[in-house]
Amino acid sequence: MLQLLLSPLVWSLGASATLHHMFVGTYGGSGVYAVTYDDTTRALTSTKSNTTREDNEWLALSYDGKTLYSSGLAGWSSFPITSPTTIGASTGSSPSPGQCAIWQGIFILASRRAPYSVYGTLSCARSKDVGAPAGQVGRGKGEVVYNETAVMYGMDMDPSNQYLYTSDFKSGKIWTHKVNKDGSLTALASVEGPSPVGAPRTVVVHPSGKSLYVVLEGWNVLALYAINATTHLPEYMDALFNLVPPTETPANYAAHSAVVSTKGSVLWATTSSKVGGKPGFITGFRLQEDGQIIDQIFQVNTPTGGGKSNNLAASPFADNMVALTESERGSVSLWRYDNVNVKQIASVQIHDAGAPNKGCCSEAVWLD
């Protein structure tokens, strides 16, 4: 009996390393990197896949982990995931409609609910339904017009994937759409942000579905909203949280990214630095079960200024572990909060372009 009880433990101690995989996007190049983490040696390694696209800035995974979607200047594309470290030739792409002078495919989001639609934002006040259940972009059902003066940026869905929240970077608003059974969107309303000039970008819904966080790039703060259970609209809680220390000059930074840890207990957020040679920050907040913020638990420098990214991706296999991508030098690092300290535990350099914000590393998505 004792032998039986012990054997799984012995087996797990003797087992070989577990490998975890992510894909990492790039700026202004054709590459997508597969990054592997060996949780025994704590080594991160990378391999490159080429795509025919010019840019693979934001990435998303399909619900079944079989398709990688990317967005960037040229619109949106899909690629089959042929192994945990390789992608195949593009299965489709959806060029932007052409009328967006500034930025075409800003962001991409893949729904986890049938029919598994994919949504992309544009700088010209539209969100484009760019996806199809088969995992190919380019068969979208059309565009959703928000407001002619808007610049739609970040998106997230509630845990049931029935409501879509989108930030308007230009006017400071947060839009709520009902996601219909066929994947189409119906606008419910937009709510004002804390300020029309706060420049909201990343939007994150807490796994409880009760709180929503908005990263205000222009103010270097995070704004807290409660999601009304009846209307599903976010209500601003009059609560802002600093993403740079009070001793720093906010104008030297740009708030970028936020993610919630696997178990929903910690919120991580970053700023990148606009001043050469100065690092950005990574800040952590302790959360209640409903996602309300209890307090700030850490605020430390990131390895570089972060460039255009300093973006976070929460690990699906370990609570309180995140991947941080930065494009100043080009690297991916893993960070862990152990309830006392936050530490970088692994890092891989991917200096592919030799110039800041060209090439690696824009955003990471974890496969497993």
Ligand SMILES: *[C@@H]1O[C@H](CO)[C@@H](O)[C@H](O)[C@H]1NC(C)=O
């Ligand atoms: C990617 O493209 C570069 C430059 O064209 C080439 O040197 C490299 O071998 C390609 N890599 C793969 C994995 O196809």
Ligand SMILES: *[C@@H]1O[C@H](CO)[C@@H](O)[C@H](O)[C@H]1NC(C)=O
């Ligand atoms: C779009 O938003 C702007 C600024 O908030 C507002 O002035 C304008 O009336 C809106 N347009 C429409 C069609 O709602």
Ligand SMILES: *[C@@H]1O[C@H](CO)[C@@H](O)[C@H](O)[C@H]1NC(C)=O
């Ligand atoms: C949610 O919205 C409804 C309808 O506007 C309102 O009656 C209710 O008080 C709101 N709930 C909360 C908790 O604010």
